[in-house]
Amino acid sequence: AVQSTSIFAEGVQIPPSRLAEAGVINETFLQLILRNVREPELLRGDLESQLAACHTGAEGLRALATRHGVERLASLNDELLDYSETLLRAALAEAVPGTYEFIDHVDDDGLGSGPIPIRVRVTLSDSGIELDFTGSSPQVDSALNATASFTRSAAYAALQGVLASDIPANSGFYRPFTFVIPDASILNGQRPSARGARGLVGFRIIDAVLGALAPVFPDQVPAAGEGGPDGIAIGVVGADGESVVLWDPLAGAWGARPDRDGVDGISSLGANLTNTPIEELERSGHIRIDGYGYLPDSGGAGRWRGGLATFRDMMLLSPRASVQIRSDRRKFLPYGLAGGAQGTPSLNVLDPGGPGERVLESKPHFVMTAGTRHRHVTAGGGGHGRPFERAPERVREDVLDGKVTRAGAERDYGVVITEDGAIDASATAELRGQAL
Structure with missing residues (x-):
């Protein structure tokens, strides 16, 4: 929790x-x-x-x-580590030396305090790459605190995501790195601070490092995604006294990439997860899924569109359940790049559309009773590039696919789609001309 x-x-x-x-x-x-x-x-x-x-x-x-033979095998292992280091240093040598900074935020700590800044200064030089996290938040009272090893791991993942995927991920890859991670910070919590929910901070470390690297590798760094899979844990005690825990890690969207749209409904770079099938969630008999899909107009607008937000509607069938949700990107939205728009915020709602509808915070811990309904929406990914530079035909395809509404096409992209699904060329030219 x-x-x-x-x-x-x-x-x-x-x-x-x-x-x-x-x-x-x-x-x-x-x-x-x-x-x-x-x-x-x-x-x-x-x-x-x-x-x-x-x-x-x-x-x-x-x-x-x-x-x-043991000696030959050890020699080959050493060569493989040296090979990874050589490839990484060659990739870094193509970048312009200098210091690049970025700051991102976790909305809150789940106990009412926030925002929580994650600041990084990335320095590229002939000696390698230094990541200095000075200025990041002190450790918090909740379980979001990371360890220094976890912070380093998230930073490695960000670099591996940006650079060529054929660089072997071994300790040779890590040799050019040096780190400055403040003690007693949210990135290096000291005992007895809680740390069980640190995954969220790891996702934001990746976002911050990628944000710093965007000017260095503009053709390789994507806009921000949903901020990491949201975790929905539902605890039920059955009639026989046995505990059942249903954990639904709901993955949302990637941010738009420099040369293509963001991916919908996929786990972030920092996690190896997938959305749980409805059949698996319902198999226990404790919950029913009434809705699951994408929300139109939720991907950040851009020349390349951010991935869409994913929603899941659930109704509790058991008499009582304890629910814990770890989500974020409600206040600090996924950033866009190169003129792309931000993504859309996450959302938790009890009894959506009913007389008792109640919007919950992003990290709630609450009790549900039989018949209570809950809707969770992940954040939508950020866009890449100026929205009015998106090809009108791509906008039309999004409208036909239900990813963008006709109103959203006109508002966000300056593209007018007629009721029969055609592009109104003159109206589009007028809108885009006015915008320019």
């Missing part, structure tokens, strides 16, 4: 410990872990899958050592 105020509220803290040794499971340790989660059989399956993956990897490594 975002509202945790201490690491001691976030579960058992486990130091590095062996789950298995010499092929034998430490059953006492395994049972300790399983007794501290709400759905132990799911976790058991996850752990067994990871053990199987580790076993497969170990067998492959042994086969390589047998084939090439």
Whole structure:
């Protein structure tokens, strides 16, 4: 929960410990872990899958050592690390040296305080790349605090997303980096600060680093996306006393790219998630999904349009549920680039359209009862390039696809679409001429 105020509220803290040794499971340790989660059989399956993956990897490594010899394998590993470093330094050498700054924000900490600035200064020089996060927010009272290692990881991800995808992601890639991460900041929280919801800050670190790099790599950096998948957790205690947790990480949109539109309904650069199928959510019998799709006019306008916001309408079927939502980009919208418009804000609404309709904050923790309905909307992605430079035919296609309304086409792009779906060339020329 975002509202945790201490690491001691976030579960058992486990130091590095062996789950298995010499092929034998430490059953006492395994049972300790399983007794501290709400759905132990799911976790058991996850752990067994990871053990199987580790076993497969170990067998492959042994086969390589047998084939090439230990010394030769170690030498090849060193060459691979040096190769990654060489490729990264070559890519950075194409950039103009200098210091580039950007600041982005998390709306609030979920406890009423905010906004929360994430500031970065990226310095490119012959020695490599330095990221200085001085000026970012002090650590907060809620669970949004990141660790220094997590901050570095998010920064690496941003660079990997910008540069060529064929640079191997290993420790050689990281050698040219140096970091300045203030102690006791939201990017380097100190014990006993809570940290369980730090993923949101990681997404914003990526947005800030990309924003700083946009002038350096203008043909490679996209506008901001929805700000990271929103997390909707629904906790239900069944009639048999067993706990069920339904977690719906709702992914929204990418920002527009320098040469094409943003992608709709896809996880951000900083996460490896996908939207949960309706059938999977409804299988428990605790909730019903009444609506799921995209919202027209929600992608930031630009020569290239931002990805659309995703909405999900849910009704609770069980007598009672505890709901925790981690979302953002309500106040600080996804930024556009090169004259592109901002994206649209996220939204949480209870009983939408009903007499008791109530707009909730972006990080609420509340109780729902049977028959209560909830709508969640992710933010829409930012646009790239000036909207009136978008090809009218692309605007027409968006209108026909339901991604842009006729009113939105006229308002945001200066393109008039007739009722039969044609472009009114004279009216469009007049609108665009007035705008220019």
